[in-house]
Amino acid sequence: MIRTTKNAGKTIVLTGGGTAGHVLPHLALLPHLKATFNKIYYIGSTNLAERKIIEDAGVPFYPLKCVKFRRSFSPKNIVKNAMIPFGFLKSKKQATKILNQLTPDIVFSKGGFVALPVVLAAKARRIPVVAHESDATLGLANRLSVGACTKICTTFEIEGDKFVHAGSLIRQKIYNGNAEIVARRHDMPLAKTDQNLLVLGGSLGATKVNEAVRSALTDLSKQYNIIHVCGRGKTADVSAPGYVQLEYIQDIENYIAWADVVVSRAGSNTLCELMVCGKPTLFIPLSTGRGDQIDNVKIVQKYNAGGVLLESALNNASLVRGLRETWDNRETYAKNAYKVTKDGTKGVFDTIFSVVCDADYTK
DSSP states (O other), X not given: OOOOOOOTTOEEEEEOOSSGGGTTHHHHHHXXXXXXXXXXXXXXXXXXXHHHHHHHTTOOEEEOOOOOOOOSOOHHHHHHHHTHXXXXXXXXXXXXXXXXXXXXXXXXXXXXXXXXXXXXXXXXXXXXXXXXXXXXXXXXXXXXXXXXXXXXXXXXXXXXXXXXXXXXXXXXXXXXXXXXXXXXXXXXXSSOSSEEEEEEOOTTOOHHHHHHHHHTHHHHHHHEEEEEEOOTTOOOSOOOTTEEEESOXXXXXXXXXXXXXXXXXXXXXXXHHHHHTTOOEEEOOOOSXXXXXXXXXXXXXXXXXXXXXXXXXXXXXXXXXXXXXHHXXXXXXXXXXXXXXXXXXXXXXXXXHHHHHHHHHHO
């Protein structure tokens, strides 16, 4: 149940950015927050797409120019990483100025490089901070934020006094998908003769996944109607019966409802949305970065809730084989998917609310 009694004059600042995965989960919380807080603001990156997501949800957006740690050690990145301390001090100073203007009672962080200066600026002003970690291990920003946080909610269980195993932030619309919308939009038969395959490469697309799907297209199109979400600017001049390429989709809930089986990266937000919907999924975790997607699929494997194909073994033959195995095990995977995570939206909100109440009590 959403609380409907607003705390007089209470203000919350939301923060997080760098990818859509740090921004979209805030939308799950907004119905609770709008019923409880009088003022809601967002401090995010200078990325225009992220800003549009937030402003379309009716929340004022304050851009913050931030530095980002680059994990690949090219000469260019080594120089940029060496400049991080100077850029970070500027970001924190700007974040402090924004917080002084907004005077929030609490800050909620979803991590990402934009969040750290906001969180540390909030600590310096003695503003309580609640964070949420989507992945099975802490991201760099959240790891550096632990000392500044009152509580850190987690999707998966992480040990520690400050950690609250709340679950994933799931947008309510994910449960209300309509497969017919997708079928009509793409002129696909409503009475299915083939299985429906949805391929998700993440918000930025996935080159290796895209290449494997296209290499296997002749075989895959014999069995599946395929909708391939390949990333902005990453469509290719290929075609097959029942094959649709899309750069990006807004109404992912309808595409999840349409799919009988899914191929996906293993970013936590998408992984959890697929699991709470009970979708048989072949996960192909990103092999680069900090390894968070590898850690996430270990949870899936623990509960035998989906197929896993490592990127190092990915080719057209292994993709076809992995999908066949995922389909053959679909009933088991669908049954076990709900064990991987839970919808933690209400639990995260309750943690935020309790921290605000405790802060009031101690004043």
